[in-house]
Amino acid sequence: MITTLIQTCRKWLKRAVENPKKFFMCSMVFLVVSFIGSMIHGIFFSSETVFKIKPPVLYSHSTAVQNKEANHEKEMEKIVTELKALKIKRNRKELQKEDSLRIEYLFNQYQQLKNGR
Template structure:
């Protein structure tokens, strides 16, 4: 019984003085969210993805003409990674 009391008091002290900085939160799906900010970020992601696709199409044409340079290859890799990040958000 003493052990339970000491454990309870210890957990109270820990909860009061040493609170966790991060709290686990669950994000609601954007479709069900009433927040305009959540919906706005989705629209921004879609426009960014469209820009990336357009630039990749330009680079594809450049590739077909065999005019790619090393910088273009790095740019393609960067754009692909950015597209994947936006797609997974």
């Protein structure tokens, strides 16, 4: 039985080598028909759990996400209060080079928190 299977495979390979266009067309037709068949089976005849498409989770109501947002808000409030203190220092003309670097750093941190990174 195995020898007949091997002989049949050799015949098919020989035909494929002799007629590559026909072999290519037959394999493409087989692939298209099997794809369409699997789509029809998946849509009409399968159980609900196999092909159920779930929407992506865009918003979460979990406490972890809410805590993260609350922490971002607290950090942003701290940054704003520190920037206000530095603004008062600027109005008194007591700013130093380190203060300018601190203002730039705080502004970048605020932008990152605001953009949700």
